[in-house]
Amino acid sequence: TVYLDHHATTPLDERVLAAMRPWLTTECGNASSAHRLGSSAAAAVESARIAVAALLGAHDPDEIVFTSGATESNQLAIVGVALKARQLRGARHVLTTAVEHKSVFSAMEYLVEHHGFTSSIVPVDRAGRVDPATIAAAVTTETAVLSTMVANNEIGTIQPVRHIADSVRDSGVALHADATQAMGGIAVSVDDLGVDLLSLSGHKIYGPTGVGALYARRGVPMAALLPGGGQQRGLRGGTFNVAGIVGMGEACRILTATREEESIRTAGLRDRLQSALIEMLPDAEVNGDQENRLPNNLSLSVPGLVAASLMASLPDVIFATTSACSSGGESHVLQAIGQRAEPGTLRLSVGRHTTVDDVDYAARELVSAIRAATGSVMRDVH
Numbered sequence: 001t002v003y004l005d006h007h008a009t010t011p012l013d014e015r016v017l018a019a020m021r022p023w024l025t026t027e028c029g030n031a032s033s034a035h036r037l038g039s040s041a042a043a044a045v046e047s048a049r050i051a052v053a054a055l056l057g058a059h060d061p062d063e064i065v066f067t068s069g070a071t072e073s074n075q076l077a078i079v080g081v082a083l084k085a086r087q088l089r090g091a092r093h094v095l096t097t098a099v100e101h102k103s104v105f106s107a108m109e110y111l112v113e114h115h116g117f118t119s120s121i122v123p124v125d126r127a128g129r130v131d132p133a134t135i136a137a138a139v140t141t142e143t144a145v146l147s148t149m150v151a152n153n154e155i156g157t158i159q160p161v162r163h164i165a166d167s168v169r170d171s172g173v174a175l176h177a178d179a180t181q182a183m184g185g186i187a188v189s190v191d192d193l194g195v196d197l198l199s200l201s202g203h204k205i206y207g208p209t210g211v212g213a214l215y216a217r218r219g220v221p222m223a224a225l226l227p228g229g230g231q232q233r234g235l236r237g238g239t240f241n242v243a244g245i246v247g248m249g250e251a252c253r254i255l256t257a258t259r260e261e262e263s264i265r266t267a268g269l270r271d272r273l274q275s276a277l278i279e280m281l282p283d284a285e286v287n288g289d290q291e292n293r294l295p296n297n298l299s300l301s302v303p304g305l306v307a308a309s310l311m312a313s314l315p316d317v318i319f320a321t322t323s324a325c326s327s328g329g330e331s332h333v334l335q336a337i338g339q340r341a342e343p344g345t346l347r348l349s350v351g352r353h354t355t356v357d358d359v360d361y362a363a364r365e366l367v368s369a370i371r372a373a374t375g376s377v378m379r380d381v382h
């Protein structure tokens with residue numbers, strides 16, 4: 001089986017599993033307990049916090065809040081900051097782009113439905129990029145949060161986050177970036193991007209599922225959504241998921257050490273896959289921004305194809321049609337970029353364990369299955 005769905009989730013790295021194992025078995029203390037096992041668990045959590053901060057270039061590890069994943073990080077960033085901004089300065093508006101992950105839209109809808117906010121969604125161009133001037137023009141004195149992804153989970157397009165940050169700098173709006181997909185592929189530094197808040201997730205970077213982090217710059221006023229027992233500066237309570245957090249820290253350490261080299265390798269594999277497919281399928285169109293794209297992403301639309309049926313006929317090649325979250329539904333991302341061959345879209349994403357043989361095998365299998373499928377569509381039509 002060739003796994004080409006790293007955007008949906010990545011396999012746990014063996015080194016991460018090894019780092020987690022003691023915290024799932026012998027080292028069983030609650031990180032908030034006063035005894036010896038409690039303090040060693042607390043030290044492990046703090047060491048992981050330092051590793052996440054280092055990967056992001058955050059100056060203070062206390063700017064990292066551990067969560068249950070990027071869905072929660074996005075919710076905490078958007079709702080937590082918006083509710084505080086309303087209390088402090090009467091803010092009532094939130095703003096985002098048309099290609100965000102559903103968890104960003106849901107957080108904004110929650111504010112609209114339950115807290116009387118209004119929201120705006122800024123369109124993107126054919127490549128999926130948002131124009132910094134357009135988004136800056138949509139910011140008003142009432143805007144609490146502007147949320148933009150760093151890189152898209154379907155088409156891999158990288159947003160000009162730094163330019164967006166520069167263009168809204170004087171407005172007082174808090175800038176949140178969802179870097180869930182970007183972390184594994186490109187350098188992500190909170191200072192270089194100029195963001196106040198940034199979300200990431202363990203299971204997209206070869207760490208465990210069910211753990212994530214939010215970078216929250218010091219001094220950005222924010223309400224807690226789950227204050228619980230007051231853990232993590234009161235921003236996110238609950239008994240620490242020590243093993244998960246240790247795994248997240250180890251995943252970040254590995255990324256810090258290997259990301260640059262790995263991005264070159266995965267881009268090579270992706271390019272090889274793309275060339276093989278394009279050569280044999282001349283009607284196919286590559287989605288996303290060809291210059292500003294994640295190194296492991298290939299989104300391909302083939303007119304006349306129904307990618308969902310292709311999946312069933314090719315059980316040995318694991319790929320996605322759109323995103324896992326919108327499976328079965330329509331892709332708002334492909335609609336936002338005006339891709340009309342949406343049902344014929346394949347999302348292929350390579351990763352840390354993908355080999356040249358894997359992509360060559362997948363290309364051969366995909367080409368013959370797509371030719372057979374589109375051939376039969378043609379016969380039906382005639």
Ligand code: PMP
Nearest residue numbers: 069070071101153178180181201
């Ligand atoms: N944002 C983006 C861009 C994503 O791709 C995902 C995962 N599909 C999420 C947020 C949600 O992450 P999690 O699964 O950790 O909640």
